[in-house]
Amino acid sequence: MKKMFIYLLLLANIVGACAQNSNNNNNNNNRENTMMKFNKLTKAEEAVIVNKGTERPYTGEYLNTTEAGTYVCKRCDAPLYKSDDKFDASCGWPAFDDEIEGSVKRVADADGMRTEIICNNCGAHLGHVFLGERFTDKNTRHCVNSISLKFIPMKDDSFEKIYFSSGCFWGTEYYFMKAPGVVETKVGYMGGHKENPTYEEVIKGNTGHFESIEVTYDPSVITYGDLVRLFYETHDFTQLNGQGPDIGPQYLSNIFYMDDEQKAIAEKYTNLLLKMGYEVATMIVPATKFWEAEDYHQQYYEKKGGSPYCHVYTKIF
Numbered sequence: 001m002k003k004m005f006i007y008l009l010l011l012a013n014i015v016g017a018c019a020q021n022s023n024n025n026n027n028n029n030n031r032e033n034t035m036m037k038f039n040k041l042t043k044a045e046e047a048v049i050v051n052k053g054t055e056r057p058y059t060g061e062y063l064n065t066t067e068a069g070t071y072v073c074k075r076c077d078a079p080l081y082k083s084d085d086k087f088d089a090s091c092g093w094p095a096f097d098d099e100i101e102g103s104v105k106r107v108a109d110a111d112g113m114r115t116e117i118i119c120n121n122c123g124a125h126l127g128h129v130f131l132g133e134r135f136t137d138k139n140t141r142h143c144v145n146s147i148s149l150k151f152i153p154m155k156d157d158s159f160e161k162i163y164f165s166s167g168c169f170w171g172t173e174y175y176f177m178k179a180p181g182v183v184e185t186k187v188g189y190m191g192g193h194k195e196n197p198t199y200e201e202v203i204k205g206n207t208g209h210f211e212s213i214e215v216t217y218d219p220s221v222i223t224y225g226d227l228v229r230l231f232y233e234t235h236d237f238t239q240l241n242g243q244g245p246d247i248g249p250q251y252l253s254n255i256f257y258m259d260d261e262q263k264a265i266a267e268k269y270t271n272l273l274l275k276m277g278y279e280v281a282t283m284i285v286p287a288t289k290f291w292e293a294e295d296y297h298q299q300y301y302e303k304k305g306g307s308p309y310c311h312v313y314t315k316i317f
């Protein structure tokens with residue numbers, strides 16, 4: 001695994017180096033995307049990250065953020081800046097007085113005056129760096145476009161995770177993202193045999209993956225047992241061939257446990273249901289690698305509005 005990581009790093013550096021030698025940014029970007037599986041960019045992101053544009057001042061998402069965490073490259077996810085190094089420069093863009101060591105490369109701007117800053121891993125345009133302005137002790141201001149960044153909040157070690165599948169993951173996520181004590185939800189794929197599965201591959205039903213959800217929760221607010229009950233109360237766990245109108249192996253009901261304690265709690269509620277007379281189709285199986293699904297599937301109903309066609313809340317316990 002470590003070897004693989006080093007190999008990817010080497011590959012990233014080679015591609016990054018190629019990026020600076022080429023005059024054709026678009027071809028370059030396409031080639032990089034094919035080789036490195038960069039995150040897909042929107043037109044607005046591409047205008048800044050690839051074509052070195054500048055977002056309008058005072059409009060960026062991270063202009064005033066102060067939350068603890070790390071700012072990573074929008075295109076390749078490389079960590080670039082720590083929230084501790086962010087300061088208010090009142091200039092209209094996020095400002096940092098230091099970068100994560102080795103993550104940001106300084107190059108002469110095409111304007112012949114300023115110093116451009118790019119992601120050292122993928123060559124993404126970030127903004128410019130200015131020295132000697134005396135904003136902070138480090139006397140350095142990385143003036144960065146919000147759109148070139150993605151913020152990853154610092155993980156609190158006291159949070160825990162639970163994994164389920166219960167049919168179309170849009171509907172599964174709908175109920176969990178609303179539950180009190182749930183810090184974050186992600187939809188993805190678990191249980192299959194293929195690395196990096198895509199949605200198109202999974203819906204064909206032959207990768208072995210289930211449309212799944214990762215729920216990060218604060219155990220001082222909501223317990224594993226509460227979440228298992230919510231899981232059972234938001235889908236038809238007796239259905240054998242899928243969930244609602246969604247038929248196929250990728251829609252089957254599973255609780256993916258991470259340790260014996262989670263397994264015991266899952267079994268406790270499943271046995272309760274059996275005692276109530278339900279024929280439970282849900283499988284309780286060990287968790288395997290969770291592959292995060294494509295961005296457009298995340299928080300689907302929050303983005304789109306409406307409510308699930310395939311999941312309804314029914315009080316049981």
Ligand SMILES: [Zn+2]
Pocket residue numbers: 073074075076077078119120121122123124
């Ligand atoms: Zn990058």
